[in-house]
Structure formats: C-alpha cells, structure tokens
Amino acid sequence: MRLRFRFRTIPFLATVVLVALGIALGNWQVRRAAEKTELQARLAQRSALPPLVLDGKPVDPAAVEYRHVIVTGEFVPNWPLFLDNRPLEGRTGFVLLMPFTIAGTGQVVLVERGWVPRDPAVHDRVPHVAAPPGRTTVEGVAVLHPARVMELGKAPPPTPGAIVQNVDPAGFARASGLAVLPVVVEQTSADAPTAAAVEPVRNWPGPAVDVDRHKGYAFQWYALATMAFLFFVITGFRSGTKQAG
Structure with a gap:
C-alpha cells in the first residue's frame, strides 16, 4: 500500500x-x-557571608538582598503598619512592620517584626505590640520588600497604624517623609523579654527555589x-x- x-x-x-x-x-x-x-x-553564597552592618550608608538593594544583617538604633513607635492577609498555621493575622532609625544617622530601615494574630471578634482591630524601648540591636535578613499578596485597585498611601495589603520602602518613604533605605529587614532576633507580653512569631518562609x-x-x-x-x-x-x- x-x-x-x-x-x-x-x-x-x-x-x-x-x-x-x-x-x-x-x-x-x-x-x-x-x-x-x-x-x-x-542564597547559598550570601548565607555563608558574615552579617552586614547597616550603618545608614547607601546600599545596593540587589547586592544586599538575602544577606544576614545587623542594625542598631531605635524603633519609631508611632508608625506601625499591619500587613493584612498573612495567615499562619490556619490562623488569621498580620505581619507587623515598623520603621527603625539607625543610630547616629537620620536614615530609617523598615523592619518586619513578625506575625501577630488578628482579633476574631473585631476584624479591623489591630493588636498592640510594644516596641523595645531605647537603643536596641536587630538581626535579620534583608529583602527588597515584604512578601506581596493580591491587591485589587490602587491602595491609598499608608498612614500610622493602618492595615495595608502591600508596602515597599519607596512608597513608605513618600508617605512618611522619612529617609528610608531601599531594603526591608525580616527580623530573626528576639526582642527584650520585657518589650511585649507576646512576642511576634518570626517564621519567615524562604524564597521558592x-x-x-x-x-x-x-x-x-x-x-x-x-x-x-x-x-x-x-x-x-x-x-x-x-x-x-
């Protein structure tokens, strides 16, 4: 055939x-x-490097990303932000984000202090988490911005104590008028024992590889x-x- x-x-x-x-x-x-x-x-290369001290000098975000960092200064207590839609182990809650003034400089770096639970009875009530008073040292990992969630429409500029979906250093700098470094620190160190009754949970997921x-x-x-x-x-x-x- x-x-x-x-x-x-x-x-x-x-x-x-x-x-x-x-x-x-x-x-x-x-x-x-x-x-x-x-x-x-x-990630493997930068995790092996010694911690980088953030001293207020300009940083290259791409070079600093995923580096272990140390920064000394004071939290700005009147500018907390609560990142919404951040569940943890089946519980609803927020990630607490606060600006941190670097000692001896006018520079600020945003610090993700950890996860805090939402009040199940009042949806828009935010928890009160005291900031460590005075000078303190924070250790963590530098990232370009907090993990993002889906957001519909354009959000208004953040205000102190606001519940927000997403925020980045540049947007926070415009809203607050502060001089903000172009990275965010995911805090891994513990707060002082007397800083808060309940310490935020610091269980940061690594980037997917x-x-x-x-x-x-x-x-x-x-x-x-x-x-x-x-x-x-x-x-x-x-x-x-x-x-x-």
Whole structure:
C-alpha cells in the first residue's frame, strides 16, 4: 500500500498554534528554572557571608538582598503598619512592620517584626505590640520588600497604624517623609523579654527555589508540542492513504 498524505488547512493551523504555544511555554519554564537555579546559588553564597552592618550608608538593594544583617538604633513607635492577609498555621493575622532609625544617622530601615494574630471578634482591630524601648540591636535578613499578596485597585498611601495589603520602602518613604533605605529587614532576633507580653512569631518562609517543578512543566509543554505535531502527521497519512484506497 502506497502512503499518501492529505493536507488539511484547519488541522494544520490548529497544529501550528499548539506547537508554537507548547514551545513558547516550555521555553518560559526553562528560563524560570534557570532563574531559580541562579537564585539557589545566590542564597547559598550570601548565607555563608558574615552579617552586614547597616550603618545608614547607601546600599545596593540587589547586592544586599538575602544577606544576614545587623542594625542598631531605635524603633519609631508611632508608625506601625499591619500587613493584612498573612495567615499562619490556619490562623488569621498580620505581619507587623515598623520603621527603625539607625543610630547616629537620620536614615530609617523598615523592619518586619513578625506575625501577630488578628482579633476574631473585631476584624479591623489591630493588636498592640510594644516596641523595645531605647537603643536596641536587630538581626535579620534583608529583602527588597515584604512578601506581596493580591491587591485589587490602587491602595491609598499608608498612614500610622493602618492595615495595608502591600508596602515597599519607596512608597513608605513618600508617605512618611522619612529617609528610608531601599531594603526591608525580616527580623530573626528576639526582642527584650520585657518589650511585649507576646512576642511576634518570626517564621519567615524562604524564597521558592523549586527548580525541578519548572523543568517538569517544561517537559510537559514540549511533549504537548511534539504530540500535536505527530497527531497532525499521523492523521494526515491515515486520511490520505484511506482516501487513495
């Protein structure tokens, strides 16, 4: 039996779309895997470095990100912010964010002090968490901004004590008028025992570096492109051979 191929325009166009889509999405997942591999290496390299002292001098955010840092100064007690929609182990709550004035400078760095529970009886009531009085030293990890959550529309500028969805150093600087470093510190050190009745929970999730997941997705998209092409070829030969017969 002589094989014949029957070309059909609509299946061909559908195949082109599927093959192009599969290759494009597969390439995107490969790039994501490369980015996560680079992030993994950067995390390992920076975690091995000695702690960086934030002394108020200008910092390069990209160079400081994920570094262990130490900063000495005082919290600004009248400017707390409560980051909303931050559940922990099935409980609703906030992440408490406070500005921290670096000793001997006019510079401020935002410090994520930790997770605090929400009052289940009053949705918009924020907990009172005392700041350590006087000069104190905070240790933590520098990040570019607090972890983001989905937010609808454009939020108004933050105000002292406000419940907000997202905030970054630049936006806080504009709202507060303070000179703010372009990084945020996820606090890992404990507060003084008398600073607060309940210490915020400091269980910071690390950045996702699931490289294998992106490689798996890439394989699936490439497989879809291959299957679409093979399906077009095989059905074309079957249809053409059957028609010839």
